[in-house]
Structure formats: C-alpha cells, structure tokens
Amino acid sequence: MADTFDLVILGSGPGGYVAAIRASQLGLKVAIVERERLGGICLNWGCIPTKALLRTSEIYHYMQNAESYGLKADNVGFDLAKVVDRSRKVAGQLNAGVKGLMKKNKVTVVEGVGTVTAKGKLSVKQGDKTVELEAKNIIVATGARARDLPFAKADGKTIWTYRHAMVPTEMPTKLLVIGSGAIGVEFASFYNDMGADVTIVEMLPRILPVEDEEVSAFMDKALTKQGITLLTGTGLEGLAPSGSGVTAKIKHKDGKVVEETFSHAIVAIGIVPNTENIGLEALGVETDRGHIKTDGYGRTNVDGIWAIGDVTGAPWLAHKASHEGIIAVEKIAGGSPHQMDKANIPGCTYSRPQVASVGMTEAKAREAGYELKVGKFPFIGNGKAIALGEAEGFVKTVFDAKTGELLGAHMVGAEVTELIQGYVVARQLETTEAELMETVFAHPTLSEMMHESVLAAYGRAIHY
Missing domain, CATH: 3.50.50.60 (FAD/NAD(P)-binding domain)
Structure with a gap:
C-alpha cells in the first residue's frame, strides 16, 4: 500500500528542500525524494563548495601580496589535498544541516530514484526494493547537470x-x-x-x-x-x-x-535539465528544449504537477529555485503568493573581482524604449575601498528618466555580491531615485558607492 502525503517533492536541492520546509510550516504532510545527497548540486557540488575554494584562492592571493599591507609572508604555498578537503567538509557540514532541518520540520525523506507514474503517484526505486508514494500534488525539483561538448565528453582525467x-x-x-x-x-x-x-x-x-x-x-x-x-x-x-x-x-x-x-x-558551456526518465512524457507535461513549462506559480499544464528551479529554465540560480519553491507551496496550501518576477532576481559571480547585477542592463533598457538616466561611481572614490586595498571597480545604476524607477544595477569589485541586495530590495519595494537619495548610508562603507551612483545619475555625485 502506498504511503500518502499532501505533497511529494522530487529532488532536494535549494528548491526542493526549501519547499519542503515551507510546506511543513503550512501544515502539509510532506515527503521529499532524493537519489543522491540532501541539498542537491548547489550545496554539495556547486554554490557552496566552490565558494570555499574561491575563499582559499583569495586568501592565497592576499598572502602573496602581503607586502602591500605592510606584512611579511615568506615561502607561501598550499596543499591541494587540504584545499579540496576543506571545501568538501564545508559541503558536508551543510548537508548534515539540511538533514537536521528535515527532521526538525517532520519532513519524510525517501532515498532512491523517483519516477512519476501517474497523476498523484510516484514510485521510488531503492536498489531491489520499490516504495510507492501518493500525493494530491507533486513538485518536480530535479535540477540540471553540466552540458558536455558534443565531440568530447568529460572523462574526469584531463x-x-x-x-x-x-x-x-x-x-x-x-x-x-x-x-x-x-x-x-x-x-x-x-x-x-x-x-x-x-x-x-x-x-x-x-x-x-x-x-x-x-x-x-x-x-x-x-x-x-x-x-x-x-x-x-x-x-x-x-x-x-x-x-x-x-x-x-x-x-x-x-x-x-x-x-x-x-x-x-x-x-x-551550460546545463541540461534533468527531465528525462522521470515519467513526465507519459503524463503529457509540456517542456521547451527539455525545460518544464510553468506559470508564475510553478504550475505545469498537468493538474497536480508543479516544477521549480533549474528544471524550469533560466536563470539557473539557487535563490531563484528556493523562491519558486515557496511560491508554489503557498499556492498549493491555498494562499495568494505573488507570481515569480525574474526581473528582480540578482545574479552574482564570485571571481576576483566579483560581479553582481539585478534588472536591465543599459543596452536592454534602451532597446525597450526607455529614456534613461545612468549613474556610475568608481571604487577609487570610496574611502573604505581604498583602505581595503580594493580600489578597482565601479557601481552603475540605470533609471527611467520619466518615473525615477530603478531599472537595473550593475557592480564589479570587492564584495559586490553582498552589496547587490540593497538594490534588489529597492526594486522589490518599487523605490525611485528620490527614496534612494534620501537614504543615509553608513560611513565608511563600500555601500556608500551605491548612494553615490544614484546621485551621479542625476548629476549630484559628491565624491567624484
């Protein structure tokens, strides 16, 4: 006899496990199916462990340039095995954290390979054993995998x-x-x-x-x-x-x-959505180049089948998946969540220097027919950036000249992946340049550049 739930989620990445927690908070009986490790690609093989590696290379860079800070660091080197081990331990710690969250929120975790066999039915293969699950609603959160070159598949060696x-x-x-x-x-x-x-x-x-x-x-x-x-x-x-x-x-x-x-x-060179061999074709779930087609709430064309995260298409970002999961679950629970607005999803690149953005680029805004006011402020004009020894980069803001709407924000430089959230909040609140100009920014901080960029768009920059 099948185990019955209000909701079954296929995949436990940042979309799936967040959706499971929110579903539990809303009083739903929920199960999550995972074939590998809780936390999915992001936590185990993507977002988190790569940031651990990048933190190591950042510190190594600073050690090699210690003299510019008045410090001495001789015979600087690294142990590659220990660098990798630290990254894996970070991922392991967070994997354990997700396990704890599932237990705390009374989410049933079913390990194995899941397949949707019919509307409201899902089969999970566990070696020689098969477990049957039933639920009124199923969320597909199976993510994506790396795309191979057609003429050279990755071999893991070179x-x-x-x-x-x-x-x-x-x-x-x-x-x-x-x-x-x-x-x-x-x-x-x-x-x-x-x-x-x-x-x-x-x-x-x-x-x-x-x-x-x-x-x-x-x-x-x-x-x-x-x-x-x-x-x-x-x-x-x-x-x-x-x-x-x-x-x-x-x-x-x-x-x-x-x-x-x-x-x-x-x-x-991109990703391939994990939509094959999970039963979607037999149910007639619509896809576009492998990605599941959904509305602003995560609903597919098949009643009771929902989809979130990388499997639904760009942008392929963990925070987009998590937010989609919450929207879908709140809709399933009878709430009235807002629809997903992809224009307010920030993008971040954690290189050296970092890159972060939200909304339209200047070129896209012009193509859309907007009359613009564009502001730009350099890191070299910011006291905190100079004190940090990170004086390269800039903050750029793009406004609708007629309404003052913040159409987009673009940053490159130290710690901009942290700074970008200020502009994301501003866009979510539908803030205009007037509110941003009147906001007091702490001194000395890198965030002052965000203020100066807004001022610069209207010919009012103070420090440059």
Whole structure:
C-alpha cells in the first residue's frame, strides 16, 4: 500500500528542500525524494563548495601580496589535498544541516530514484526494493547537470566538468576554460590565483555576456591584467586527450584554426535539465528544449504537477529555485503568493573581482524604449575601498528618466555580491531615485558607492 502525503517533492536541492520546509510550516504532510545527497548540486557540488575554494584562492592571493599591507609572508604555498578537503567538509557540514532541518520540520525523506507514474503517484526505486508514494500534488525539483561538448565528453582525467574541477587530484599547469559565464569565470579565477596558466575561450563577442557591457569590458581588462588569456569571438572545433593533457582546436576570430595543448580543460558551456526518465512524457507535461513549462506559480499544464528551479529554465540560480519553491507551496496550501518576477532576481559571480547585477542592463533598457538616466561611481572614490586595498571597480545604476524607477544595477569589485541586495530590495519595494537619495548610508562603507551612483545619475555625485 502506498504511503500518502499532501505533497511529494522530487529532488532536494535549494528548491526542493526549501519547499519542503515551507510546506511543513503550512501544515502539509510532506515527503521529499532524493537519489543522491540532501541539498542537491548547489550545496554539495556547486554554490557552496566552490565558494570555499574561491575563499582559499583569495586568501592565497592576499598572502602573496602581503607586502602591500605592510606584512611579511615568506615561502607561501598550499596543499591541494587540504584545499579540496576543506571545501568538501564545508559541503558536508551543510548537508548534515539540511538533514537536521528535515527532521526538525517532520519532513519524510525517501532515498532512491523517483519516477512519476501517474497523476498523484510516484514510485521510488531503492536498489531491489520499490516504495510507492501518493500525493494530491507533486513538485518536480530535479535540477540540471553540466552540458558536455558534443565531440568530447568529460572523462574526469584531463577533460573536466565543474564536479571534477572541484576535487582535483593534481594542479593544472596550463588550463583551458571553455565558456565565460559565471561558472567558467569563477573556475578561471580560482585556478589562476592558485598558479595555473589559464585561457578562456568564449564564442560570443565578450565574456560574462549576460552582464552589462561596461562590466564585461572591465572584467576583460581585470582578468587580462591578472594573466588570464581571453579569447572572445572564438570557437572550439575539437578537444581530445593527448598524452598527459588535451589538444584543442581553437578557431580564432580571423577564421584560422590553431591547435594548442593544455594540461586540463574545464567545460562550462551550460546545463541540461534533468527531465528525462522521470515519467513526465507519459503524463503529457509540456517542456521547451527539455525545460518544464510553468506559470508564475510553478504550475505545469498537468493538474497536480508543479516544477521549480533549474528544471524550469533560466536563470539557473539557487535563490531563484528556493523562491519558486515557496511560491508554489503557498499556492498549493491555498494562499495568494505573488507570481515569480525574474526581473528582480540578482545574479552574482564570485571571481576576483566579483560581479553582481539585478534588472536591465543599459543596452536592454534602451532597446525597450526607455529614456534613461545612468549613474556610475568608481571604487577609487570610496574611502573604505581604498583602505581595503580594493580600489578597482565601479557601481552603475540605470533609471527611467520619466518615473525615477530603478531599472537595473550593475557592480564589479570587492564584495559586490553582498552589496547587490540593497538594490534588489529597492526594486522589490518599487523605490525611485528620490527614496534612494534620501537614504543615509553608513560611513565608511563600500555601500556608500551605491548612494553615490544614484546621485551621479542625476548629476549630484559628491565624491567624484
């Protein structure tokens, strides 16, 4: 006989486990099905462990430049195995934390491979055993996986996905990073700071192509200055193991194809949604290029089947998945949540320097027909940034000249992934430039640049 619940969630990533907790808070009897580890990719193989690695490379960078702070640090080095071990322990700690949260919130955790067999029914295979679950509502939160190159699948030896890149057994000497989105740039930043010779190949005309053009241009100069080779407008026509490394066929802007050998390559060209073999096709759940189609509440075209997170499409971000999960659960419980507004989802890249943004780029706003007021303030004009020794970067704000609406905010520099939330809150509250100008920002802080950027849009910047 099947175990019966109000809600069953397939997948325990940041969308699934957050949805489970909120469902429990709302009085629903909920089960969550997970085939690997609670917390999903983000906690175990993505967001969290990569930040642990990047923190290590950041400290290593500072140690190597200790003299600029009046300090001495001789014979600086690192133990790669211990670097990786720290990252894995961080992930392990948070995995244990999610287990504790499931227990605290009385969420039933079912380990195994789940398949939706009919509306309201889900089968979980546990080795030779199968468990049957029933629920009026099922949320699909199965996430996504790294996309392989069609002509060179990752082997974990010299051709890596992000998973392999997080647990290296040897340090690359000459590294090729294929793709310059957030994942590619973060790994390029980490390995470059740890001493590898890094090259990034990007098919599009600029790196971090979803960001504002000025941010991309700044990052191009910053990463080049750090010693990273950037090949934009460049294609990859072949990649194959060669001796102890890999040989890449790189097609440059001029059309010339050049063969070059690297010790390792990281493939960071996007993701593939995990929608296959979970029963969606038989139910007639609509998809678009593999991604499940949903409305603003997470509902699919099939009654009782919901979907959240990476499996529903861009942006592929943990915080988007979590918020979608809460919206879906509140709707299931009979509430009246707001619909998902993707325009208010911040994006962050945790490289050195960091990048963060929310809303429209300047170019997108102009394309949309807005008359704009644009403000920009540099880190070099901020006392805290200078004191930190982090005087490179800028904050940019884009306003509707007619209404004062904050259309977008774009940042590059130290700690901007923390600062961006101020603008996210401003957009959620539908704040105009007037309220932002009248807000008092603490001194000395990096956040003062946020204020100055708003002032600059209206010709009122004080410190630059």
